[in-house]
Amino acid sequence: MTPAVVTTGLTRRFGDFTAVEDINLSVAPGQFYGFLGPNGAGKSTTIKMLTGLLAPTSGKIEILGMDATASPMEVKRQIGVVPEGLALFGRLTGAEYLKFVGQMYGLDKALTRQRTTELLEFMSLASEPKKLITDYSHGMQKKLALAAAVIHGPKILFLDEPFEGVDAIAAGTLKTMLQGMIARGATIFLTSHVLEIVERLCTHIAIIDHGHLITNGSLDELRAGVQTPSGERATLEEIFIQVVGSKHTADAPARELTWLG
C-alpha cells in the first residue's frame, strides 16, 4: 500500500542554524501518528515542510505517493492542516470563513453550506453567528481552524498542537472526531505536549530532538526499549523522559532558584 507520508533526508536550515536534519519517516495510511519532541526540537518546522508552508533546504517529501515539491496543488487537495499560527481571517465570521475555505477547495455551494452548519454545531461555535473571528477566544479560534482543516474531507490531517488551549469538553469532542476519521481510513499526524492524550490516541510515535529523529515505532516497540523502576509497562511520559530528558537536564542542570519564596 502507498504510504501516506514519506520523508527522505528532510533538512531545513535557517541561516547557519539547522532546525531539522536528515529526517527519514514513513507513515502508513490509517496510522494515528504522534510526532513528539521537547520545545524547539523541530516539530513545527517539520509539519510546515510536510504541508507545503515551508520549503525544505534539502530532502524529499512524498504524500500519498506524490512528490510534494512537484505536485503541490494535488497534495493540498488531499490534506488538511492546522498550523502553529492558525492563519485565520479575523474580519470574517466563523461561517463566512468556512464557506470561503469550502469554496476554495472546490466544494459546491450547497455542500459547503451544509458542512459549515454541521461543523459550527459540532465545534459548539454556532451560538454567536455574528461574532468576528478576531473576537473569538484562542480556544474558539483553534476549533474553527480545525473545522476549516476538515471541511473538504482530507485523507491526511496534520495538526500542530490541536489540544493546546481547548477546554476539556472540546478536547473530548475533538478526540471523538479524530478517532472517527481514523476509523474511516484517514491518517492523522499530530504534535502535542499532552502525552496522556497522545498515548490514548496514537498508534505510532516518533520522537525528535535538536532536529534529529531519535526513535520511532509503535508504542509497544518504544516500550520494549525502556525499563521502568517498578518493572511495569512504561507510560509514554516515562519513554519520552528516558529518550530525551537526560540530554536536556545535562544542558540545564537542575538547581534551585533560591530567591523564589
Ligand SMILES: Nc1ncnc2c1ncn2[C@@H]1O[C@H](COP(=O)(O)OP(=O)(O)OP(=O)(O)O)[C@@H](O)[C@H]1O
Ligand atoms: N523562521 C525561523 N528562523 C530561525 N529559526 C527558526 C525559525 N523557525 C524555527 N526556528 C528554530 O528552529 C528550531 C525548531 O523550532 P520549531 O518551532 O520547529 O520547534 P518545535 O519542536 O515545534 O518547538 P515547540 O514545542 O516549542 O513548539 C528552534 O530552535 C527555532 O528557534
